[in-house]
Amino acid sequence: MKRNFLRPPHGAAEWSADAVRALALLSVVAAFIWWEPTDAGVLALVLPGVVLPRFVGVHPLFDIVYSLVLLVAAWSNVFDLYTSIWWWDIAVHVTATGVVAVMAYLFFARLGMLVDPASRSFTLGTALVLCTALGLAASAVWEMVEWLGKTYISSSIFVAYDDTIGDMAVGGLGALIAGVLLRVLPLGLRPAGAQSLTTPVETKHS
Structure with missing residues (x-):
């Protein structure tokens, strides 16, 4: 994974993904200057998350989507959208848990603990069960x-039983949907240190 992290970006998508990482760092600085230190702390929690795709070596387009969602x-x-827009919390939990579940799967696949999504042995059942489980685990940790x-x-941080259970439920739904997308989209891992991945390592079969 170190080779993936140190590999220079190739192509517009990979440069864009690194630009989002730079934006995440600038966001922490901006929040510290113009908002509250606690806001800067919340944004700082994103930094390890947006760096992770670099180590794992994921598809650059997924890298961009994942980092932007975080x-x-x-x-x-920071902008209190979770309280000012009634459906925003649900939408973010569905989307964020989904991309985190996929990233977690790809991370464990990179470590050799799970099957590469580009492999012929990667089935829809595998994607649904493992992505949902990873998403629910991530939701529990976040709560x-x-x-x-x-x-x-x-x-001022809002924590309540109903909110916690609801967030985990919609997060699990997001992870379930993400499992389907992981099975049908070309999100196989790039060979360590190789150039940009635009197609799966192996051809999937139904």
């Missing part, structure tokens, strides 16, 4: 982070 989720907290934030950082 940034939108963080900035939504724990929210509880820790409310308990030890700021009481």
Whole structure:
């Protein structure tokens, strides 16, 4: 994974993905200067997430979508969109959990613990079960982070039982949908250190 991280970008999509990472870093600085330190802290939590695709070596278009979704989720907290737009929290949890579940699957596939999505042995059932499980796990961790934030950082963070269960439920739905997309889209891993991946390593079969 170190070779993936150090490999120079090739093509417009990979340059754009790195530009989103730079935007994430600038977002932390901007939030610290013009908003609250807690807002900068929330945006700082995104930084490890947007760097991860570089290590894993994912498709550059997914890299862009994944990183932008994380940034939108963080900035939504800064602008209080979760409370001002009733459906925004649901939409973000569905989308963010979905992309995080796919990224988690690709991360474990890179480590050799799961099957590469481009492999012939990668089935729809595998995608649905594992992506949903990973998404639900990620949702649980996020709700724990929210509880820790409310308990030890700021009481303004909204945490309630119904909200927690609802967020995990819609997050699981997002991960389920993401599992289908992972099966049908060409999101196979790029060979370590290789140039931009535009097609799967192996041809999928129905």
